[in-house]
Amino acid sequence: MTVEDLDAQFIEYERISNQVKELQQQQEDVLAALLEKSKDLIEWYHKKNLIFTHPSIQLHTSRGPILGFNKTDYDLMVYDVKSGILKINLRNKEEVHTTISHIVEEGYFPTAMDGLLYLKSMLGHYLDEVNELNSELESQLSKYG
Numbered sequence: 001m002t003v004e005d006l007d008a009q010f011i012e013y014e015r016i017s018n019q020v021k022e023l024q025q026q027q028e029d030v031l032a033a034l035l036e037k038s039k040d041l042i043e044w045y046h047k048k049n050l051i052f053t054h055p056s057i058q059l060h061t062s063r064g065p066i067l068g069f070n071k072t073d074y075d076l077m078v079y080d081v082k083s084g085i086l087k088i089n090l091r092n093k094e095e096v097h098t099t100i101s102h103i104v105e106e107g108y109f110p111t112a113m114d115g116l117l118y119l120k121s122m123l124g125h126y127l128d129e130v131n132e133l134n135s136e137l138e139s140q141l142s143k144y145g
Helices: 003-047 100-105 110-118 122-144
Strands: 067-069 075-080 084-089 095-097
Touching: 003 100, 003 110, 067 095, 067 110, 084 100, 100 110
Parallel strands: none
Antiparallel strands: 067 075, 075 084, 084 095
C-alpha cells in the first residue's frame, strides 16, 4: 500500500461519510415531520389517559410515544408533547432532554418511526386485548358461575 493508495481510500471515505451525514439529515427531517404530524394523536391519547406502547419494545409509558430503548443503559427514549424528546433511565428515573439528531445518530430511526406510526393502530390493539379479556371473563363465569 502506498501513500497514493491511502489518499484514494481517504477520498472515498470522505465521500461516503458525507453521504452518511446527508442520509442522517434526511432521516432527521422525516422524523421531525412525523413528530409534528402526530401531535394531535398524542394529545388525544393523553386526554383519554391511555398508556403508550410500542410494537417491538415490551415497555409502556404515560409520557408519550416510545422512540427507542437502550438495553445496556436501560434508557427509554420517548416523545413528550410538552417537554420534547426525553431519555428516561428506568433504573434511577433520571430524565434528560435529547434531540432528533441523537435518536438518528444512535440508530433509533426505525424504532422511532415504528413507535410514531403505531399511534394509528395502537387503540385497535387495545380493543383486541379488552375483547379477549371480556371473552375470557364470560367463559369463566359460564364455567363457574
